[in-house]
Amino acid sequence: MRMEQLPLIREPQLLDKSLNYLVEDEDEYSFGTSSSFNNAGSLFTTTNSSRGLGQFPAASRDGDPGRIMPLSNLKMYTFSELRSATRNFKPDMMLGIGGFGAVYRGWVDSKTLAPSRQGTGMLVAVKKLNPESTQGFEEWQSEVIFLGQLSHPNLVRLLGYCWEDRELLLVYEFMSKGSLENHLFGRGAAIEPLSWDVRLKVALGAARGLAFLHAADKHVIYRDFKASNILLDGGYNAKISDFGLAKLGPSGGDSHVTTRVMGTVGYAAPEYVATGHLYVKSDVYGFGVVVLEMMTGLRAVDTRRPAGRHHLVDWMKPKLSCKKKVKAIVDARLQEQCSVVALQQLARLTFRCLEREHNKRPSMKEVVIALEAIAALE
Known part of the structure; x- marks a missing residue:
């Protein structure tokens, strides 16, 4: 049984592609300003997107302590590329459905991260927004900004994203279990x-x-x-x-x-x-x-x-x-x-x-x- 969600979930805001990010209430913290995209959904040009994040000290005693990375590490996908990687979002490629939308299995080249033939390259998980979801642009952008910059062995790795018209997608490392x-x-x-x-x-x-x-x-x-x-x-x-x-x-x-x-x-x-x-x-x-x-x-x-x-x-x-x-x-x-x-x-x-x-x-x-x-x- 899926857990009931608390009230006051925001409705999707898929409006202009040049906006101030996460300015919700006067008493809430504004994460950044002047975030902009081109029509293909290109990389954020947010000047303050990592404001105040600071340097992360070691939080793990074995291995990578974690770090902040530039958003340029993320790959920009077209909707056509992700449709190809998931075999047109075939039902048998679906891994599950969450509050944001369905998650599909996909295949990409392990070096270039470009879509590849099924069974070759690297498995990834592709999350696609359901237009009827109570989540939307703000949640998608928050995911890109946080996971696009934070790297740690115990955070799932975000590989890339797509914003094309009203299509919002995220591409993650595949977690087999x-x-x-x-x-x-x-x-x-x-x-x-x-x-x-x-x-x-x-x-x-x-x-x-x-x-x-x-x-x-x-x-x-x-x-x-x-x-x-x-x-x-x-x-x-x-x-x-x-x-x-x-x-x-x-x-x-x-x-x-x-x-x-x-x-x-x-x-x-x-x-x-x-x-x-x-x-x-x-x-x-x-x-x-x-x-x-x-x-x-x-x-x-x-x-x-x-x-x-x-x-x-x-x-x-x-x-x-x-x-x-x-x-x-x-x-x-x-x-x-x-x-x-x-x-x-x-x-x-x-x-x-x-x-x-x-x-x-x-x-x-x-x-x-x-x-x-x-x-x-x-």
Whole structure:
């Protein structure tokens, strides 16, 4: 069952191709100015598109710490090229459907990224806007600007984009294992339950991705952290995808950004839902919800459960602080895979991430350190 979306999702704004980007409300941060395209959908000429992003310090202890890149790394595709890469968007090439639109499998040359014959070159994922979607130009442009500049092992790689007439498309690296949501809640013989070790690996990878986003002088607040937005490659390495709702964090001495409430019921932090005040640690709450899903094997929201158990956090959070109850809430498919000590530490960390007051939650850097220690126990 797909999660219900929170209200106030903006309608698509597919108007002039020369505009100020993301000037939504007077109290919201304007990401850049004078973004312009040519008629073929060419590269952004935004003068302030990376304003305040700063240099990202190492947020990962093993491998690429992440960096900011120029948007010129992205390939500009024509609609005809992507239609060719996906075999005219054939139904049997479809990988899935999300809030933005359908995602298709495609083939491109591994060096030039130009469309290639099916079965040759490199597999990619092509996301195509559904004209009837509640998402549209702003989400597409946010995705291009953020993923077009931010590079980290735990962020999905954006390869290129297309804007031609009213066609908006994005081209990503192909993630062969699909979404974390599908592995936790999918059905069918092809879906294997994730082991405890893999779940820890996924949690740590996703935490490193969020820590990287939060590490800049100008924090990037992801805003829609959930299991369906965590993709897995062939080695079950987690990568955060879908930056359509991402925001730059507060500036000056401000502690938060005031913005419209957008996201997914069950994952959004309580202070954000109640006030529209978005903090960096609002992401930490969403992370806690996802870890709770991984621990229990249960969805964040499921109205098919008995009354009082519809919202996973309300039902399970009290049990996280009780050592004797923790083992009873663990996904039965994990059997005896996890040690009691590691499980208790993960439960304690999850409880802290789910604190109702944002300033009581740990930073994502602290979460990464705690998860590394838990993984070491195993």
